[in-house]
Amino acid sequence: MKLHSRIFLLLMSLLLGLAIASMGFLYSSARENVELETEQRLVTAQRSFTDSLQNQQTFLSQNVVTVARDWGLRQAVGQRDTETMESVLANHSRRIGADVALFVDSQGTMLASTDLDIDHLPDELWSFLNNENEQRLGLAKLAGRYYQLVFVEVMAPLSMGWIGMGFVVDDALAMHHSQVTGVDISFMETAESGFAFVGSSLNADQKKAINDKGVITQGIWQVSSPGWEDLALYSELGNHAAGLGVLLQSSLNEPLARFQSWWMSLLSIYLAITLLALGLAYVFARGITRPLHTLMKAAGDIARGDYSTPLDSKRRDEIGFLSRSFAHMQGAISERENEIQYQAHHDSITDALNRAGFIHRLQDEIKVADEKGTHLIVACCGLNHFKDINDSLGHNWGDKLLAIITERLEQRFNKHCIANLNSSEFAVLISTDRVTNAYHLAEQIHQCFANEFNIRGIALSVSSTIGIAAYPENAPDAQGLLRLASVAANEAKQRHLTTMVYDPALDQNSIKRLTLMSELPSAVRNGDLELYYQPQVSALAEQRTVHGVECLVRWKHADLGFVPPDEFIGLAEKTGYIVELTEWVLTQALAQFAIWRKQKYHLTLSVNISALDIQREGFEELLLNLLQSHQIPAEMLTLEITESAAMRDPEASIAQLKKLHKLGVRLAIDDYGAGYSSLAYLKKMPVHELKIDKSFVTELDRDKDDETIVRSTIELGHNMGLAVVAEGVEDARVAWELERLGCDILQGYYVSKPLPVASLNQWLQENSRQVPSVTRIVDKVLKT
Numbered sequence: 001m002k003l004h005s006r007i008f009l010l011l012m013s014l015l016l017g018l019a020i021a022s023m024g025f026l027y028s029s030a031r032e033n034v035e036l037e038t039e040q041r042l043v044t045a046q047r048s049f050t051d052s053l054q055n056q057q058t059f060l061s062q063n064v065v066t067v068a069r070d071w072g073l074r075q076a077v078g079q080r081d082t083e084t085m086e087s088v089l090a091n092h093s094r095r096i097g098a099d100v101a102l103f104v105d106s107q108g109t110m111l112a113s114t115d116l117d118i119d120h121l122p123d124e125l126w127s128f129l130n131n132e133n134e135q136r137l138g139l140a141k142l143a144g145r146y147y148q149l150v151f152v153e154v155m156a157p158l159s160m161g162w163i164g165m166g167f168v169v170d171d172a173l174a175m176h177h178s179q180v181t182g183v184d185i186s187f188m189e190t191a192e193s194g195f196a197f198v199g200s201s202l203n204a205d206q207k208k209a210i211n212d213k214g215v216i217t218q219g220i221w222q223v224s225s226p227g228w229e230d231l232a233l234y235s236e237l238g239n240h241a242a243g244l245g246v247l248l249q250s251s252l253n254e255p256l257a258r259f260q261s262w263w264m265s266l267l268s269i270y271l272a273i274t275l276l277a278l279g280l281a282y283v284f285a286r287g288i289t290r291p292l293h294t295l296m297k298a299a300g301d302i303a304r305g306d307y308s309t310p311l312d313s314k315r316r317d318e319i320g321f322l323s324r325s326f327a328h329m330q331g332a333i334s335e336r337e338n339e340i341q342y343q344a345h346h347d348s349i350t351d352a353l354n355r356a357g358f359i360h361r362l363q364d365e366i367k368v369a370d371e372k373g374t375h376l377i378v379a380c381c382g383l384n385h386f387k388d389i390n391d392s393l394g395h396n397w398g399d400k401l402l403a404i405i406t407e408r409l410e411q412r413f414n415k416h417c418i419a420n421l422n423s424s425e426f427a428v429l430i431s432t433d434r435v436t437n438a439y440h441l442a443e444q445i446h447q448c449f450a451n452e453f454n455i456r457g458i459a460l461s462v463s464s465t466i467g468i469a470a471y472p473e474n475a476p477d478a479q480g481l482l483r484l485a486s487v488a489a490n491e492a493k494q495r496h497l498t499t500m501v502y503d504p505a506l507d508q509n510s511i512k513r514l515t516l517m518s519e520l521p522s523a524v525r526n527g528d529l530e531l532y533y534q535p536q537v538s539a540l541a542e543q544r545t546v547h548g549v550e551c552l553v554r555w556k557h558a559d560l561g562f563v564p565p566d567e568f569i570g571l572a573e574k575t576g577y578i579v580e581l582t583e584w585v586l587t588q589a590l591a592q593f594a595i596w597r598k599q600k601y602h603l604t605l606s607v608n609i610s611a612l613d614i615q616r617e618g619f620e621e622l623l624l625n626l627l628q629s630h631q632i633p634a635e636m637l638t639l640e641i642t643e644s645a646a647m648r649d650p651e652a653s654i655a656q657l658k659k660l661h662k663l664g665v666r667l668a669i670d671d672y673g674a675g676y677s678s679l680a681y682l683k684k685m686p687v688h689e690l691k692i693d694k695s696f697v698t699e700l701d702r703d704k705d706d707e708t709i710v711r712s713t714i715e716l717g718h719n720m721g722l723a724v725v726a727e728g729v730e731d732a733r734v735a736w737e738l739e740r741l742g743c744d745i746l747q748g749y750y751v752s753k754p755l756p757v758a759s760l761n762q763w764l765q766e767n768s769r770q771v772p773s774v775t776r777i778v779d780k781v782l783k784t
Contacts, residue, residue, distance in 0.1 A: 011281040019274045027263065034255045035231065039220055041250050042233040045181040049246065052180045053148070056167065060150040063096045064165045068152040077103065077111070077160050085112035092165070099168040100147055103154075105161040115168075118143050129162055139169070139237055139244060146187065146198055146244055148173075169244070170199040177201075184249040188234070190216055191243055198244065206230070206249070216247070228253050347420040349399045350406040355482075358419030358427055362478035365417075366471060369431060376471040377438050379428045380485040381445050382493060384463045386424035393458075398423070400455050401462070408448040425489075427482065438468045442499040465493045469502040516560075516568050520577055523555060524584050530554050531588055532754035535763070536606070536725065536747045539739045546764070547745050548604030548638070551589040552754050553581070573610050582613045586626055590637070592757060594630035601764060606638040608670065611645040614656040620663060627663075634664030640691065642670045654684050661686035668725070673713060683720065690717040694728020694748070701733040711741050718742065 067073060070092070076084035089101035093114050102113040108126040110119055121129070125140050129151055140149050149166035153159055167173055169187050178185040178201035186200035186207075195216050197207060209225040210216075210232075220233045229252045236245045345357030353361060362378070369376050383405075390398040402420060409418045409426065417429040430441055445466055452459040467489025475481040484502045492500035523529055533549040555563040572578040586607060593605045613619055627634055639660060641653075657667055668689035669682070673696055692713050696706045710726070717724040726738050729748030738746060752763055 012278050015274055015277050015281070019270055023267065023270055026266070030259055030263065034252070034259050038231045038250050038252055038255060039233075042183065042220060042231060042248050045183040045248050045250065046233060046235065048181040049177055049185065049248065052177050056148060057150065059096070060098070060148070060165055060167075061152075063092070063098075064150045064152045064163060067092045067101075067165065068154050068163050073103075073163070074154060074156050074160065077154060078156070080111070082112050086114065089163075089165075090114050096165070097167075098165045100142075100149075101163075101165045103161055103163050106159050111161065116143050141244075145169070146189070171201070172199070174199040174201045181248070184230075186210075186247040186249070187237075188216060188245050188247050189243050190245060202249065210247075216245070222252075223249070229256070350402050350420045352406050352410075352426075353416070353419035355419065355421045358421065358429070359478045359482060361416060361419075362429060362481065365429060365431060366478060369471060374431050374433055375435050375473070376481070377430050377432055377435070377441055378469050378471070378481050378485045379438075379441055379445060380421070380467045380482070380489040381426040381428065382465045382467075382489050383424040383426075384465060384493075386462070389460065389462075390423075397455055401453055401460060404453050404455070405448070405462070409445070412444055412448060421482075425486075427485070435470045435473060438470060438501055439499065442466045442468060446498065463498075465489055465497070466499045467492055467502065468499070474502050474504075516557075516563065516571055519557075520568055520572060520575075521580070523557075524581060528555060528557070529584070530556070530756060531585065531592070532756055533760045534747060534754040535752045535760070536604075536745050537751050539726075539735070539743045539746050546601075546603060546767075548606060549760065550606040550640075550747065551585060551608075553585055554754075573612060576612065578610045578612050579616050582607075582609055583622060586623070590626050590630050590632060593636070594632060597632065597636075604636050604638055604666070606640055606668065608640045608642075611641070611648050611653065614641065614653060614660065619656075620659050623660070623665065624663060627665075635666060638666040638668050638689065640668045640670040643672050654686075658686050673709060687722065689723045689725055689745075691725040691727055692743075697726050697728040697734060697738070697748070698730055701731075701737050707737070707741075710738070710743075714742050 067088070070088060073085060073088045075081075076088060085103055089103065089112055093099070093101040100113070100115045102116055103111050104121055105111055108121045108129075110116065110121070120126070122140075122142070125142075128138075138149065140147060142149075146169035147166040148169060149164050151162045151164040153162055174185045174187055184201045184206070186202055187198040189196050189198050194214075200207060202210075205225055206223075206228075209223050213223055216234055218234055218236070220231060223230050223232050230249045231252060233248045234245055345353060345360060347354045362376070365376055368374075386398065386401075389401060402423070405426065406418065406420065409428065413428055413430070419427040419429075421427050428441065428445060430437070446464065449462055449464050452461050454460075467485045467487065469475060469481050469484035469488060471481050474484050488500045488502040492498070530553070532552045532554050534552060535549055536547045538545045538547055553565060553569075555565075555568055557563050569578070569581075572581050589605060589607055593603070596603060623637075626632075627637065641657075645653075661667060666689065667685070667687040668691055669685070669687050670691045671693040672690045673693045690713060692710055696709050696713075700706050700710055714724045723744045724742075725745040725747060726743045727747045729735050729738065729746045729750045731750055734748075735746055735750055755763060
């Protein structure tokens with residue numbers, strides 16, 4: 001076969017292969033894009049559905065509140081006039097188009113209804129009404145049907161019962177939401193035995209296809225039948241309708257039809273271009289035999305990433321034009337690849353190395369360090385309160401600040417050894433002969449932040465927290481070295497330090513903290529936490545009586561064993577789960593306290609709360625409901641908040657404490673003296689007790705400084721009209737010394753260690769046999 005024929009066949013193969021490959025790629029990409037757009041439509045429709053459902057909730061809520069204020073209804077309820085109640089309910093339900101309206105008394109008994117034949121609300125729904133506040137919203141199953149319900153308590157002025165109105169979950173409701181969202185809506189009831197349609201906008205064929213599928217799963221999936229294909233998105237609705245979910249479906253038929261039309265047009269164009277190219281290849285095959293090898297070699301070099309192959313572009317014929325075009329393409333690809341490579345390793349805001357670029361640089365420096373026998377030091381520098389700057393001034397200001405910080409670092413260090421790892425974290429790398437230069441590096445970085453940053457006439461003060469790790473001492477590779485430096489920086493921030501060098505113990509603590517942080521919610525749900533109680537007694541030796549008990553939480557972890565409260569309480573505050581934990585403690589402790597009151601134990605109960613608790617919306621209502629449900633006088637409960645927690649935001653804390661004070665509960669400042677005391681704020685706080693921190697009490701009889709601090713605190717508290725409690729009383733000498741100084745209440749292992757409920761019950765019985773009142777303790781408990 002002649003050379004030009006072989007060239008033609010080769011060109012034809014290349015052209016056809018390129019056409020087929022590109023068309024295959026375009027086909028798969030376009031098809032995938034159609035499905036992605038449909039998925040996005042489903043996600044958008046899901047949000048619209050949630051908004052539509054919430055709008056109906058709001059509409060019901062507003063109207064049910066109006067009905068609850070209807071004087072005729074209240075009068076009918078007071079007279080137990082069922083006929084009038086049903087008439088009022090029917091009128092109002094017709095007015096707003098509700099499917100059901102009902103009234104239940106304060107015991108959950110159905111007094112009147114427009115469409116329900118039940119005597120009592122289901123236990124789960126009734127429990128929900130008793131545990132929530134004001135309006136009750138949600139989906140629930142009544143008399144075998146699902147409803148979207150709103151309940152409002154009728155007060156006159158005491159609770160007369162609950163009025164509820166709602167819409168039935170059926171095909172009509174599904175059609176309504178389908179019109180709002182633009183996709184098909186189906187309400188599905190799922191159980192272990194299968195699923196069933198509760199209400200749907202689907203036709204019979206679509207329902208059959210879903211039934212034939214046999215399984216409903218969370219997320220997005222496909223369902224099809226001859227002639228049509230849908231994408232479906234299923235999610236649980238939850239609330240008080242366990243097993244009820246919503247299935248959203250969007251058709252792929254129409255977008256796929258448009259795709260097929262576009263595809264056929266594109267295929268025609270591709271075929272035409274391919275045929276034209278083949279014709280030209282045949283015509284010019286004879287003239288390209290000589291430079292063919294050069295062009296093929298250049299193509300192979302480009303495929304390998306080499307763009308330096310010279311091409312003969314002086315010819316004025318087609319071969320010359322092709323060579324010049326190929327050379328231009330060669331240069332353009334090389335330029336774009338260099339730009340992509342640069343962007344992949346540099347931060348777009350500061351033009352410094354990013355994380356990937358810094359790791360690549362670090363890998364190169366590790367090779368050099370291994371050859372020279374030197375050390376590498378990596379410092380992770382986190383900007384403190386950078387988010388506040390972004391939130392206050394905007395991201396444009398934050399970006400400008402990052403750029404200025406980068407300039408300062410580059411003036412002091414090698415530009416190629418500085419990286420912006422993320423929006424608020426930098427990294428600096430140096431090579432050194434001595435690892436001890438780590439602190440010198442940190443000091444140089446801190447100096448970069450010594451002067452204010454002037455942006456558009458505004459001076460900003462920015463500080464940093466630095467974590468340091470060294471190679472090869474701390475990690476054998478670049479990824480590990482950077483990670484350990486970041487671990488040290490995070491630990492430094494938690495300890496409020498400016499600089500910290502990595503310690504292997506930090507990694508162990510990090511893993512343990514992550515474990516505890518993730519397992520604390522399940523520990524509360526699974527009953528792994530237990531409440532212990534430590535007695536508090538009067539400090540007077542001749543009249544020592546039981547004053548009360550302090551509630552303390554304990555965690556017995558299945559793998560880690562006993563977890564000290566100091567470890568997981570701090571994590572709970574950091575994650576915000578302290579709010580749920582405090583609610584659980586209050587619920588359990590007050591329930592037990594109610595039992596003690598029935599047993600005629602005259603005690604007070606102290607419970608620790610955090611700053612997040614007092615700032616929590618509805619915390620006062622929670623306390624009031626718990627106290628009322630257990631019939632516990634408010635003054636029997638003492639809430640303890642640490643001095644440091646109260647001083648984080650003293651003005652806000654004082655305002656919230658005043659609200660709690662109005663409820664009648666007692667308030668105490670815990671660990672007084674261990675934080676930054678402010679008498680100016682202390683005198684404003686509506687507290688009843690000061691609890692002296694145990695660090696001043698334990699060695700009170702041997703340390704004159706502790707004695708001075710304790711005496712001053714007791715005198716201060718008494719002068720302000722406050723009771724003074726000493727915790728950490730470990731022996732008789734300290735107890736008698738506290739009595740001499742005028743302390744009011746003692747707490748510590750000398751009185752009793754923290755005890756579980758059963759042990760505390762026995763302790764109270766053993767120490768109250770010789771006196772009529774169980775609030776007395778026999779002298780043997782505290783005598784030396």
